[in-house]
Amino acid sequence: MPVRDYSHETYQLGVSLQAIDHIGSGGNAAVVRGFVDGEAPRELALKLLDPREVNADDMERDFRIFEHPNLVRVEELLNLSDLGFVHVPDWYRTVLNCESKPFVKHPIASCSPNPAGWQRRSTHRAILTHLNVTQRTNDKTLAEFGAAEFSILVMEYFQMPLSTHILRHSRSMKEVHRILTGVCAGLTAMHNEGISHSDLVIDNVLVTNEGVAKVIDFGLSKSLEEVGIRDDICSLGLLAFDLATGKDLLDYDLMDEDEDINNSNVPTNFVAFCKKAVGNDTGSFGTVSDFLEALNKIG
Structure with missing residues (x-):
């Protein structure tokens, strides 16, 4: 050529x-x-x-x-x-x-x-x-x-949106875990400087040709002193569920343990993990490290 x-x-x-x-x-x-x-x-x-x-x-x-x-x-x-x-x-x-x-x-x-x-x-x-x-x-x-x-x-900039990348990997839980680990690392770097992303959704993560997750779009970011860490922890829970199931956690009644989440590879305790991240202040994770530690324990 x-x-x-x-x-x-x-x-x-x-x-x-x-x-x-x-x-x-x-x-x-x-x-x-x-x-x-x-x-x-x-x-x-x-x-x-x-x-x-x-x-x-x-x-x-x-x-x-x-x-x-x-x-x-x-x-x-x-x-x-x-x-x-x-x-x-x-x-x-x-x-x-x-x-x-x-x-x-x-x-x-x-x-x-x-x-x-x-x-x-x-x-x-x-x-x-x-x-x-x-x-x-x-x-x-x-x-x-x-x-x-x-x-x-x-x-x-990278042309590969996370939504396309995860589909190419058939929503593999191994890939979900790997991507979330990278996103958590990026968020931790921001939190260490006192910054909340405040707009972490699947569209605001791109993936390089090497498969590295890159958090983008900081236009709505705020000081942690102003908004606290809850926005980003909640967003991590929503993102995790979206990656594994292709669904929005807030749109579904997931109290029924038998509800179909369209991915037989999703561990039974994964939904509870995501719901905990989205839950109230006292029942959720206190830091991104806590979120990641719990993710690592999911079988």
Whole structure:
């Protein structure tokens, strides 16, 4: 198979990043196939940030947390004001939600779990004006786009959602256990820094080609001092049940021990384990380590 020549269609977005193909976008994010530091092309997630919401000390901590193998890794933070004159592809305008409106207000949502720095804001601000000028050419200065003060956070991305991965493994309890162990490791790293994910669902876990679980999407994350650990423990119980059975624990009356859960490989005590995680404060697990210890005891 001939090697595709990308040289004529890449977009130089930073010193080390070039985007090749636009895969998809939504809200303030886009997924592209691109280069980082001359590596082979791979998927990258780009999220738009207002750097005025970023605290340098918090950012240093967050970058350290994201080095954990079970959390999606931050590759680079691009400061658009440093780029000056760039070729702006169509997908970038899509990320800014500005294809058809001459004046756009856009919610700035964070991709950092830090509630004091990058937490999702309820306020909106104008980020683009007079967008019609972009129709004559994509080659504009960032000032003309009205976005010079913004940054793009570049993160690794993987095309394999956890829901597809677990189906390919026929909901094997061995694989369920392995994936949950990785998710627990990522959550523990966040909890050790005082951060709750607060939105742990099956759609917010991706799987690498090597089968490593990666927790993503920290836009709703909060301080543990604010919300406590219960949200994440409950979410672990729901996730565990979803992985093993394909069902939502909250949608079913599981008091009947004979109820069919569509997977004969599920141990009889697994449902009780999941229900305990979702249960009240006094009857549930106190930490992720407690959850994992109980999971390891299930036959």
